[in-house]
Amino acid sequence: MQIERTAISEVLILTPARRGDERGFFAESWNRKTLREAGVDLPEFVQDNHSLSRQAGTLRGLHYQAPPHAQGKLVRCGRGSLFDVVVDARRSSPTYGQWIGVELSFENGRQIWVPAGFLHGFVTREPDTEVIYKCTDYYDRASEGAVRWNSTGIDWGVSDPLLSDKDRVATSFADWQSPFAYGEF
Numbered sequence: 606m607q608i609e610r611t612a613i614s615e616v617l618i619l620t621p622a623r624r625g626d627e628r629g630f631f632a633e634s635w636n637r638k639t640l641r642e643a644g645v646d647l648p649e650f651v652q653d654n655h656s657l658s659r660q661a662g663t664l665r666g667l668h669y670q671a672p673p674h675a676q677g678k679l680v681r682c683g684r685g686s687l688f689d690v691v692v693d694a695r696r697s698s699p700t701y702g703q704w705i706g707v708e709l710s711f712e713n714g715r716q717i718w719v720p721a722g723f724l725h726g727f728v729t730r731e732p733d734t735e736v737i738y739k740c741t742d743y744y745d746r747a748s749e750g751a752v753r754w755n756s757t758g759i760d761w762g763v764s765d766p767l768l769s770d771k772d773r774v775a776t777s778f779a780d781w782q783s784p785f786a787y788g789e790f
């Protein structure tokens with residue numbers, strides 16, 4: 606397992622080793638013990654999600670669940686490729702409003718750890734891109750929220766993405782009141 610730190614120290618890039626042979630490969634996509642032995646102790650995961658986006662240029666985000674149902678997410682690409690983005694949304698954080706973007710693909714096998722307190726979104730780079738992710742809390746519709754994708758200075762590499770109705774009308778980051786406090790998680 607390769608572990609990379611990013612410019613926001615709590616956000617990690619994890620890349621499991623792939624054991625290749627003439628059939629293809631085998632990888633342990635999640636192993637708590639391996640990470641703990643490398644000094645990384647992530648919270649317990651309780652729900653796995655899987656989404657398929659048919660069209661390249663599909664953008665989902667920027668999303669969150671408010672406390673007490675804030676979710677940490679471990680995100681990977683099962684098919685195709687995407688640009689995954691996290692934004693620090695913790696009030697009084699030294700990196701508040703800063704974002705990290707990483708290309709995730711079936712080929713590179715990279716995963717991004719999105720801690721609770723961060724906005725999360727992605728834009729797909731290929732048709733039929735599948736995203737698989739583990740969450741540290743259950744879905745709670747009443748707690749979920751969205752911030753408009755083009756209101757935080759992210760360079761998504763697209764100008765006219767396919768958006769859900771919810772994402773099309775989301776609040777701008779400047780007008781949004783973050784429910785997350787630095788040091789709360």
Ligand SMILES: Cc1cn([C@H]2C[C@H](O)[C@@H](COP(=O)(O)OP(=O)(O)O[C@H]3O[C@H](C)C(=O)[C@H](O)[C@H]3O)O2)c(=O)[nH]c1=O
Nearest residue numbers: 654656665666668669678725726727743744745749769
């Ligand atoms: C998130 C979620 C959704 N749903 C239902 C609700 C809707 O009927 C349908 C689609 O939901 P939504 O349009 O919110 O899906 P995405 O736009 O992919 O939202 C996700 O995309 C961004 C990138 C995220 O990080 C979040 O996990 C999540 O907000 O699935 C569920 O039943 N369970 C769930 O955990």
